[in-house]
Amino acid sequence: MRMSEGVEWALHSCLNLTWVEPGEARTAARLAAFYDLPAAYLNKQLQALARAGIVTSTPGPRGGFRLARPPERITVLDVVTAIEGPGDAFRCSGLLRNGPEGRDDVDYARSCHVSQTMRRAELAWRRELAGQTLADLRDDVERSHPGTPARTREWFARQRP
Amino acid sequence: MRMSEGVEWALHSCLNLTWVEPGEARTAARLAAFYDLPAAYLNKQLQALARAGIVTSTPGPRGGFRLARPPERITVLDVVTAIEGPGDAFRCSGLLRNGPEGRDDVDYARSCHVSQTMRRAELAWRRELAGQTLADLRDDVERSHPGTPARTREWFARQRP
DNA sequence: GTCATACTACTCGGATAAGAACTGTCCGAGTGGGGTAGG
DNA sequence: CCTACCCCACTCGGACAGTTCTTATCCGAGTAGTATGAC
Numbered sequence: 001m002r003m004s005e006g007v008e009w010a011l012h013s014c015l016n017l018t019w020v021e022p023g024e025a026r027t028a029a030r031l032a033a034f035y036d037l038p039a040a041y042l043n044k045q046l047q048a049l050a051r052a053g054i055v056t057s058t059p060g061p062r063g064g065f066r067l068a069r070p071p072e073r074i075t076v077l078d079v080v081t082a083i084e085g086p087g088d089a090f091r092c093s094g095l096l097r098n099g100p101e102g103r104d105d106v107d108y109a110r111s112c113h114v115s116q117t118m119r120r121a122e123l124a125w126r127r128e129l130a131g132q133t134l135a136d137l138r139d140d141v142e143r144s145h146p147g148t149p150a151r152t153r154e155w156f157a158r159q160r161p
Numbered sequence: 162m163r164m165s166e167g168v169e170w171a172l173h174s175c176l177n178l179t180w181v182e183p184g185e186a187r188t189a190a191r192l193a194a195f196y197d198l199p200a201a202y203l204n205k206q207l208q209a210l211a212r213a214g215i216v217t218s219t220p221g222p223r224g225g226f227r228l229a230r231p232p233e234r235i236t237v238l239d240v241v242t243a244i245e246g247p248g249d250a251f252r253c254s255g256l257l258r259n260g261p262e263g264r265d266d267v268d269y270a271r272s273c274h275v276s277q278t279m280r281r282a283e284l285a286w287r288r289e290l291a292g293q294t295l296a297d298l299r300d301d302v303e304r305s306h307p308g309t310p311a312r313t314r315e316w317f318a319r320q321r322p
Numbered sequence: 323g324t325c326a327t328a329c330t331a332c333t334c335g336g337a338t339a340a341g342a343a344c345t346g347t348c349c350g351a352g353t354g355g356g357g358t359a360g361g
Numbered sequence: 362c363c364t365a366c367c368c369c370a371c372t373c374g375g376a377c378a379g380t381t382c383t384t385a386t387c388c389g390a391g392t393a394g395t396a397t398g399a400c
Contacts, residue, residue, distance in 0.1 A: 043334070129279075
């Protein structure tokens with residue numbers, strides 16, 4: 001069970017978009033250069049975020065990506081779900097249906113105790129991620145490294161010409 | 162992020178081993194037949210459980226697998242870890258090290274706030290799985306379906322000749 | 323000088339390969355039990 | 362009848378292909394700004 005590396009990229013990129021000037025946008029190429037990542041592949045992840053309605057994209061010169069809504073209303077779970085898809089990590093295949101006691105009219109994903117335990121665990125995981133917004137993350141970073149927003153903006157401004 | 166299907170097989174098989182008579186063992190082939198699974202592949206998962214010290218295996222006729230310790234001392238997390246490996250789902254790649262503010266003497270897996278959030282979520286997931294033992298699971302099943310242990314034993318006894 | 327127009331550079335977006343991990347299968351090493359021959 | 366030995370069937374264990382998912386890359390559609398030429 002390995003989570004896609006795109007999740008990490010997406011989270012850091014969204015956090016980065018938190019510090020973009022209002023009305024501005026950041027291109028996938030610049031965001032990739034900031035972390036030294038393959039630009040085309042990061043673009044793919046940003047597309048997934050756009051499809052999920054987390055960021056908006058504008059093509060053409062001076063285009064790029066920006067957050068679709070204020071960081072207070074974007075949870076870490078939103079970003080993770082956008083990249084990894086909505087499906088659970090553990091998926092009950094209905095083993096018991098093929099067993100000697102199996103019934104066709106039972107939804108084993110609901111009634112099977114193994115499945116219930118796994119779902120309860122994933123629910124706890126999800127609850128933790130849903131309780132953390134992009135704004136919380138941003139505030140944590142700004143508290144630990146106060147100069148980061150200004151230095152980041154400056155870095156992107158320097159890349160422009 | 163999709164969990165290996167072997168986790169489900171391993172959990173159900175361990176639960177099944179809970180109802181084995183003391184001193185007896187169940188072969189991978191019989192366990193596989195019980196759920197209509199590919200025997201060789203289930204054997205592979207059981208080997209992983211044996212390497213983790215959750216079950217013990219004995220070769221030869223009348224051999225097979227049995228639990229290595231009482232079900233009260235085997236958590237669901239133990240089984241999941243044995244199959245999926247000890248690594249976390251989210252692994253911090255140290256993106257910030259390649260960024261303009263990156264330092265070589267910092268352990269970003271510890272200090273990065275994104276990484277911290279993800280680890281906190283996985284910890285909650287793990288805590289939930291570690292709080293559930295195989296004995297709890299067994300008791301739940303016996304409460305819901307009281308006849309299951311006897312019928313299961315009977316099924317395996319019938320397969321013997 | 324002003325306006326319309328064509329052009330160019332730049333951006334996202336989806337379609338297209340390479341690699342890794344999971345899934346599934348096979349055969350060999352080792353073991354325990356049962357049959358058999360001898361005492 | 363009892364015992365020691367040999368053979369065989371059975372089981373796990375690790376080595377070997379097939380398939381799906383993740384990772385990585387490329388080129389085309391569309392857009393905004395700019396230069397250019399006519400009025």
